[in-house]
Amino acid sequence: MAENKLLEFRHISKSFPGVKALEDINVDLYKGEVHILVGENGAGKSTLMKVLSGAYEATTGELYVEGKKIEKNSPRISEELGISMIYQELNLVPELSIASNIYLGHELRKGPFVDTAAQEKRANEILSEIGVQIDSRTLVKHLSIGAQQMVEIAKALSRNAKVIVFDEPTSSLTDSEIEELFNIIRLLKKRSVGMFYISHRLEELFVIGDRVTVLRDGRQIKTDVISNMTMDSVIESIAGRKIENLFPHTRKQAGEPMLEICGLTGEKFSNVSMMVRAGEIVGVSGLVGAGRSEVARAAFGVDPYTAGEVRVCGQRLPGNSPARANRLGMCLLPEDRKVEGLALALSIRENIVISSLKAMNPSGIVGQKKEREVVQQSIRDLGIATSSMEKLAKFLSGGTQQKVVVAKWLLSQSKVFIFDEPTRGIDVGAKSSIYQLMDDLVGQGAAILMISSDLTEILGMSDRIYVMSGGSVVGEVDSADANQNDILQMAFSNV
Numbered sequence: 001m002a003e004n005k006l007l008e009f010r011h012i013s014k015s016f017p018g019v020k021a022l023e024d025i026n027v028d029l030y031k032g033e034v035h036i037l038v039g040e041n042g043a044g045k046s047t048l049m050k051v052l053s054g055a056y057e058a059t060t061g062e063l064y065v066e067g068k069k070i071e072k073n074s075p076r077i078s079e080e081l082g083i084s085m086i087y088q089e090l091n092l093v094p095e096l097s098i099a100s101n102i103y104l105g106h107e108l109r110k111g112p113f114v115d116t117a118a119q120e121k122r123a124n125e126i127l128s129e130i131g132v133q134i135d136s137r138t139l140v141k142h143l144s145i146g147a148q149q150m151v152e153i154a155k156a157l158s159r160n161a162k163v164i165v166f167d168e169p170t171s172s173l174t175d176s177e178i179e180e181l182f183n184i185i186r187l188l189k190k191r192s193v194g195m196f197y198i199s200h201r202l203e204e205l206f207v208i209g210d211r212v213t214v215l216r217d218g219r220q221i222k223t224d225v226i227s228n229m230t231m232d233s234v235i236e237s238i239a240g241r242k243i244e245n246l247f248p249h250t251r252k253q254a255g256e257p258m259l260e261i262c263g264l265t266g267e268k269f270s271n272v273s274m275m276v277r278a279g280e281i282v283g284v285s286g287l288v289g290a291g292r293s294e295v296a297r298a299a300f301g302v303d304p305y306t307a308g309e310v311r312v313c314g315q316r317l318p319g320n321s322p323a324r325a326n327r328l329g330m331c332l333l334p335e336d337r338k339v340e341g342l343a344l345a346l347s348i349r350e351n352i353v354i355s356s357l358k359a360m361n362p363s364g365i366v367g368q369k370k371e372r373e374v375v376q377q378s379i380r381d382l383g384i385a386t387s388s389m390e391k392l393a394k395f396l397s398g399g400t401q402q403k404v405v406v407a408k409w410l411l412s413q414s415k416v417f418i419f420d421e422p423t424r425g426i427d428v429g430a431k432s433s434i435y436q437l438m439d440d441l442v443g444q445g446a447a448i449l450m451i452s453s454d455l456t457e458i459l460g461m462s463d464r465i466y467v468m469s470g471g472s473v474v475g476e477v478d479s480a481d482a483n484q485n486d487i488l489q490m491a492f493s494n495v
């Protein structure tokens with residue numbers, strides 16, 4: 001076994017000012033193993049992988065690669081040791097070809113010149129080895145997110161990677177892209193590549209994982225083979241408590257229509273009509289690319305539309321004015337929170353109160369004490385992992401940043417909410433709190449339109465479900481009569 005060991009973290013700890021991000025972590029990785037890392041947002045998963053990539057230096061502890069202690073790691077050294085990282089935010093240059101991206105920094109040369117032809121030939125070979133049929137001369141900007149990820153994998157293989165780290169690789173992939181990724185991972189296993197795989201989509205553990213390590217608050221709670229675990233035991237280890245009922249939503253008495261989208265037509269969708277009443281949670285299901293987010297953005301006034309109208313609480317919204325929509329009591333939790341929802345240079349407190357200040361006191365003056373109380377409450381409700389509410393958003397883990405945006409909108413005192421993928425990248429404990437808060441909101445008479453690619457979430461939380469495909473609404477079902485298969489079939493009907 002020992003000769004099959006690729007690497008080992010021994011007693012690794014890492015501190016940041018005010019946070020112990022990792023404490024005494026002991027994890028190893030074998031050839032051909034898929035080792036899954038799970039844990040709440042801010043548990044330390046990405047930090048551990050950054051210690052491996054040399055982006056962070058461990059405060060104490062040792063890292064061994066193939067039995068050899070690494071004295072001083074750095075991004076350069078870890079790359080030379082055959083360790084490759086594939087982050088969720090892909091790091092490709094859009095204006096360059098696939099081949100140039102793969103060989104960026106490691107160009108194949110003929111004398112002093114870059115041997116473009118050789119690069120393209122070799123890149124095509126690597127791509128076809130992993131079953132990707134795209135010409136390596138294609139510019140990266142023309143590729144889907146899934147295809148870009150394949151290019152990142154090809155890049156790792158071009159450097160003879162022995163270890164590949166995937167940090168939340170599937171959060172923006174379509175189902176078929178996920179299937180493709182899993183096939184490549186199976187292929188890499190056969191070639192003895194060892195992989196760390198981070199995900200909040202727990203069902204994936206059982207499909208692709210060999211062993212699982214659970215982190216909580218920077219500590220290693222458990223490492224075991226997947227066959228010794230069940231979904232419930234994983235959830236309990238992650239959250240540190242049993243979660244009896246992930247979906248607390250109960251059907252409320254539906255009231256007046258609060259959000260009416262009538263015949264909305266825009267660049268990527270046509271003649272879309274949806275309605276949500278007070279007290280209702282209405283799901284919008286469909287494949288990635290079905291036009292769901294585009295409809296949400298147009299309805300809220302971020303993007304233009306060419307025909308149709310939107311009414312909020314009976315009042316017609318003029319297009320193109322999110323501010324106006326906001327004043328009428330509507331808000332949109334956007335899909336891409338990092339870009340649209342969060343001010344990275346502001347603190348957690350400032351981010352959360354930005355849009356709720358006016359609601360707390362229309363005169364605009366809110367007591368500091370009240371403000372701090374409200375922020376503290378959200379931090380507790382959502383389990384926001386931070387040492388202080390004054391911590392700047394840019395220093396938070398990916399999922400914690402998302403929680404801050406969710407907290408901000410939950411506090412905004414809006415009446416009509418559009419949530420676009422509200423729990424993507426969010427840990428299972430916080431998911432259950434967000435669901436509880438959504439249920440409370442509709443209990444108080446709000447209306448929620450929830451776009452989600454997670455069918456269990458759609459079925460578990462919605463009263464009714466619209467299914468979109470190819471830019472149109474292709475079906476509407478009551479969730480009491482719906483099942484995953486019917487919804488999937490509709491989702492594919494117009495692609």
Ligand SMILES: Nc1ncnc2c1ncn2[C@@H]1O[C@H](COP(=O)(O)OP(=O)(O)OP(=O)(O)O)[C@@H](O)[C@H]1O
Binds near residue numbers: 041
């Ligand atoms: N550069 C930094 N400066 C200060 N604190 C940091 C820094 N990087 C990470 N942290 C803190 O370290 C802790 C662990 O963060 P990490 O990003 O490893 O979490 P994670 O498990 O990857 O979470 P997520 O699931 O949300 O991605 C968090 O409390 C985070 O705020």
Ligand SMILES: [Mg+2]
Binds near residue numbers: 397
């Ligand atoms: Mg992370």
